[in-house]
Amino acid sequence: MQPKDLYCPECHSPLARSAGELSCGTCACSYPIVGGIPRFFSGPLKETEDMTFQADQMFNATLTAKIYNLGKKIVSSDYQPKNHLDEFIFAIKTGAVVAELGSGNRRLTPHIINIDLFPFPNVDIIADITKTPLGSETVDYVVIDAVLEHVPEPHKVVEEIFRIVRPGGAVYCLAPFVYPYHGYPHNYFNFSKDALEFLFRSFSHCSVEIARGPTSALTNLLSEYVAVALSGKSAMRYTFWKGIALAPIFLLKYLDTFWDSKGPGVRIANALCAKVIK
Ligand SMILES: [Zn+2]
Numbered sequence: 306m307q308p309k310d311l312y313c314p315e316c317h318s319p320l321a322r323s324a325g326e327l328s329c330g331t332c333a334c335s336y337p338i339v340g341g342i343p344r345f346f347s348g349p350l351k352e353t354e355d356m357t358f359q360a361d362q363m364f365n366a367t368l369t370a371k372i373y374n375l376g377k378k379i380v381s382s383d384y385q386p387k388n389h390l391d392e393f394i395f396a397i398k399t400g401a402v403v404a405e406l407g408s409g410n411r412r413l414t415p416h417i418i419n420i421d422l423f424p425f426p427n428v429d430i431i432a433d434i435t436k437t438p439l440g441s442e443t444v445d446y447v448v449i450d451a452v453l454e455h456v457p458e459p460h461k462v463v464e465e466i467f468r469i470v471r472p473g474g475a476v477y478c479l480a481p482f483v484y485p486y487h488g489y490p491h492n493y494f495n496f497s498k499d500a501l502e503f504l505f506r507s508f509s510h511c512s513v514e515i516a517r518g519p520t521s522a523l524t525n526l527l528s529e530y531v532a533v534a535l536s537g538k539s540a541m542r543y544t545f546w547k548g549i550a551l552a553p554i555f556l557l558k559y560l561d562t563f564w565d566s567k568g569p570g571v572r573i574a575n576a577l578c579a580k581v582i583k
Contacts, residue, residue, distance in 0.1 A: 310443075314345050314436035327438075336438075339424075345432035346422055355488035358540050363410055363425070369541045376548045382525040382575075384558040385517055387566060389578045390450060393477040401445035404469070406434040406462065407452030417448075435461040439469045447476045451576070453504075454481055457493050463504045467583065476508070476581040482574050483522035485529040498571045501579040510582040513571065518561030521575035524554045 311320050313329035320327040320336070327343055328335040336345050361370035377383075394413055397403055405411075408419035412427045420437055421428045432438060434449075435458060447466050453459045466476055480496040494500075498513045505511040531550035536543035564570040571577060 310440060311343060311430075311438040312440050314432060314438050317441065320438065342424065342428065343430055343432075343438065344424075345430065345436070345438055355490065359489040360423075369544055372541075373544045376544065380548055380551045380555050382521050382528060382551060382555055382558055383517060384521050384561055386562045386564075389514065389516055389580070390448070390477060390479070393446075393448070393475070393580070396475075397446055402443060403446040403448070404437075404439060404444050405448040405450070406437070406466070407449060407455070413448060418444075435465050437465060437469060441468050442471045444469045445471055445474045447474070449476070450479045451481065453478065453496065454492055454494050455489055457491070459494060459496075460504060464507075467507050470583045472583055474583050476505070476579070476583070478505070478579040478581065479516050479576055480579075481576045482571075483519075483526065484575055485525065485533075496577060498577060501577060505579055505581045508581045508583050511579055512567075512581075513577050513579050514566040515561075515564060515568075515570050515574040515576075516578040517575035518558075518564045518566075519570050519573040519575070520558050520560040520564075522573055524551065524558055525575060527554060 311327060312318065313320055313332060313334060315334055316329065316332045318329050318331035320329055326335050326337050336343055361367045362373055365371055365374055397414065403414060403416065404418040404420060405413060406420050408421050408428060410425035410427045412419060419427055419429045420432050420434060422431065422433060424431055430438060434456070447470055449462070449466070453462060456462050470476060478501065480501060482495050482497055484495055486492045501513045502511055528547050528550035532543050532547035535546045
């Protein structure tokens with residue numbers, strides 16, 4: 306789904322639409338429409354091994370990805386005692402404008418505007434999320450889920466969210482804290498409670514809670530230690546050892562049920578989520 310009106314990401318002037326492109330009369334920029342999808346970002350983007358592996362995982366493309374995905378369904382350190390994202394999505398009012406920044410290939414609601422740097426089939430707009438083509442104060446809800454850590458200047462993304470969200474609009478932001486490096490294509494930062502509160506300080510309300518808890522962090526780090534130590538550069542060996550190391554310990558993750566999502570566990574949580582109101 307695309308919004309009716311798109312704006313120049315550089316100067317925020319309305320864009321004129323012709324068959325093959327969108328053009329800005331103010332700054333003389335033009336943006337191609339390829340296969341019906343406007344492209345505001347054209348790279349270059351250097352592929353990394355992690356990124357290739359993530360794309361393979363997303364599309365279950367290789368044998369390693371298939372084993373990884375199957376293994377992850379059975380043996381995983383990821384556990385969210387409470388599904389904060391579902392709760393956020395459930396509260397969305399009918400007719401609201403919702404955007405997911407860095408959506409990847411999923412579509413959370415039928416009318417959501419999916420923005421990503423990569424042209425996955427479910428992406429509606431290809432753009433750098435620090436410079437979206439959405440109008441100022443035109444969006445009611447923004448989801449940014451495990452994306453901020455991959456952006457070199459996360460404060461610019463949050464400033465952009467502040468620009469596009471209407472006063473009273475809501476943001477759901479999940480970010481890893483005690484979590485291993487994962488470069489899709491790069492992993493610049495992990496975020497503490499203080500970091501998320503600081504990033505969203507211009508908004509009227511920001512509450513940070515545990516999304517995945519301390520035991521998720523422990524089991525993930527312990528299995529990652531084994532996998533990284535024994536896998537060299539092979540994704541297949543990484544997948545194998547991660548699974549072997551997780552198998553005897555992954556059920557411990559259910560201990561996270563007992564951690565208060567707003568309590569001191571935020572100091573060692575695997576991932577935190579910020580629930581923000583402009
Ligand atoms: Zn312009």
